[in-house]
Amino acid sequence: MLALERQKKLLKLLEDCEFSTFIELSKKLDVSSMTIRRDIRLLSHKHQLVISHGGVSFEQVVKKEIPYSEKREKNIAIKRRMAKMAASIVNNGESIVLGSGTSNFELAKLLLPKELTVITADLSIAYLLAQSNTIQTYVTGGFIDSLSSACVGPASIDFLDRVNVDKVFLGCMAWSLEYGVTTPSINKAELKRKMISVAEKRILISDHTKFDKHGLTKIADLCEFDLIITDRGLNHDGRKRLKKIKTKVQMV
DSSP, X not given: OOHHHHHHHHHHHHHHSSOEEHHHHHHXXXXXXXXXXXXXXXXXXXXOEEEETTEEEEOEEOOSOOOHHHHTTTTHHHHHHHHHHHHTXXXXXXXXXXXXXXXXXXXXXXXXXXXXXXXXXXXXXXXXXXXXXSEEEEEOOSEEETTTTEEESHHHHHHHTTOOEEEEXXXXXXXXXXXXXXXXXXXXXXXXXXXXXXXXXXXXXXXXXXXXXXOSEEEEOGGGOSEEEEOTTSOHHHHHHHTTSSSEEEEO
């Protein structure tokens, strides 16, 4: 097989999976690991590749937000497992902030029987919680972002400036060891940073499909969270690297 043909096949293999080890690639292409490493070095000059210990993946940059309606049913089983884990650490009488997003919407469903004070910028979550007689629900106010059906802007931040809560639960579009928790939206990054700052305990809820991706604006480093709830779809390399941080990682 010619080098150019092999490199095209190599790129296709990387596109089809989140992460591949050098050994896996060498077996699939029937060449030595040394040849694979050499090809990867050459390809990395033209393509966004993340080379880590033992393997390689495409660097994935999140450049725009996905509409709420498109995200709602995506990976729904995983979101419900993560939500169940998150709900188990919410105690009656607590005050919490729920960030916007579909994972937190699933969490909100499980909180309905509890006695809580909940602050959120997400209108879908607020409407759902308004059905409960045991939850006091506050909406931050502000400009409504049509993509996420959530409030953003100075009014939202001003509201949060006046509160202190027990816990905050945040979802995200991208998270990685190198870049932390990020988003393509500058306005939402500012709001989420404020949410983190008013909470005693900080919990990130994000599935494996968003790991090793990054967006334009940083929200926080992973070490700023007390707990990361993700799923078991996270690959071996990702699990190994996450063991290096102090933050507890719970996979469901």
